[in-house]
Amino acid sequence: MLPVVVVHGGAGHIPKERAELSTIGVKEATRTGYAILQKGGCAMDAVVEAVALMENNPRFNAGRGSVLNVKGEVEMDAMVMDGRTLDSGAVSAVRRIANPVQLARLVMEKTKHLCLTAEGASKFARSMGVPEVPEESLITDYAKMRWKKNLQPDANPVECQMGKMGTVGAVAVDKDGNIACATSTGGMINKMEGRVGDTPCVGCGGYADNNIGAVSPTGHGEAIMKVTLSRLILFHMEQGKTPEEASDLALTYMKERVDGLGGVVVVDPKGTWAARFSSLQMSWAAAQQGELHFGLYHGEHFVEPVQENI
Numbered sequence: 001m002l003p004v005v006v007v008h009g010g011a012g013h014i015p016k017e018r019a020e021l022s023t024i025g026v027k028e029a030t031r032t033g034y035a036i037l038q039k040g041g042c043a044m045d046a047v048v049e050a051v052a053l054m055e056n057n058p059r060f061n062a063g064r065g066s067v068l069n070v071k072g073e074v075e076m077d078a079m080v081m082d083g084r085t086l087d088s089g090a091v092s093a094v095r096r097i098a099n100p101v102q103l104a105r106l107v108m109e110k111t112k113h114l115c116l117t118a119e120g121a122s123k124f125a126r127s128m129g130v131p132e133v134p135e136e137s138l139i140t141d142y143a144k145m146r147w148k149k150n151l152q153p154d155a156n157p158v159e160c161q162m163g164k165m166g167t168v169g170a171v172a173v174d175k176d177g178n179i180a181c182a183t184s185t186g187g188m189i190n191k192m193e194g195r196v197g198d199t200p201c202v203g204c205g206g207y208a209d210n211n212i213g214a215v216s217p218t219g220h221g222e223a224i225m226k227v228t229l230s231r232l233i234l235f236h237m238e239q240g241k242t243p244e245e246a247s248d249l250a251l252t253y254m255k256e257r258v259d260g261l262g263g264v265v266v267v268d269p270k271g272t273w274a275a276r277f278s279s280l281q282m283s284w285a286a287a288q289q290g291e292l293h294f295g296l297y298h299g300e301h302f303v304e305p306v307q308e309n310i
């Protein structure tokens, strides 16, 4: 069953014209993560590379393609967690960085803190030699169009966001049984300046523990934070639930208790995995035992061989 990698490209209602490209993007990221695992690479390398690839893909709400805050600017959140040690690293409200997930990993590896924010995160990036990119290079025409639309007096940014998400994330177990997760996002459409969502918060926007499993979620960040969605799923798994049962229990709870929609990718130490969502759609893909699994709508589950010549 090992190794395995599972990736999501955001929960929501993905417009038809973007759906296929979103599926192509998650499949590509999954193949990349799986190739690393097959060569004996560690789970952390696999999830970071898979997520970085989706940050570079303008189809997703992370890195280039991020949604804009109310001022029309890009502020991004990202986190990683290492299931061996429970070490974690995150950045929040960071600007002008192409790959926040790689910066989050540096926070984990090079500082004694778990999260750096805003200007402090940018200063740390500079000190690590991470190049600053022009803000314009992260902004797509699509993001600008949605920002403008949501400035209208009758707009409902949360509902619009629930309609079209695109946060990215990955979980993996390597051949040694080490588990990791990574999540990255531009956040919620037209959010207030300085808003920090679930993504960089341990237990909300991700969790990884070699003894239990790992989760990377997507969805309405404030709802995810209220129920600490990632840790809640692992709590249910500690009580004996499968990744699928635990995900469904926690997503149902989030919907009923705080009216929040979302989705998750989950693994356990044996390599059992799940991709579950309460939103209309979530683009997801998983690679295990030479097979690539993927889907977008509820009940959809396609399987094809993983092509390793990437």
Ligand SMILES: NC(=O)C[C@H](N)C(=O)O
Pocket (backbone or CB within 6 Å): 010, 011, 061, 165, 166, 167, 185, 186, 187, 188, 197, 198, 199, 217, 218, 219, 220, 221, 222, 224
């Ligand atoms: N698209 C998303 O998943 C949004 C993210 N969870 C946030 O609230 O920042």
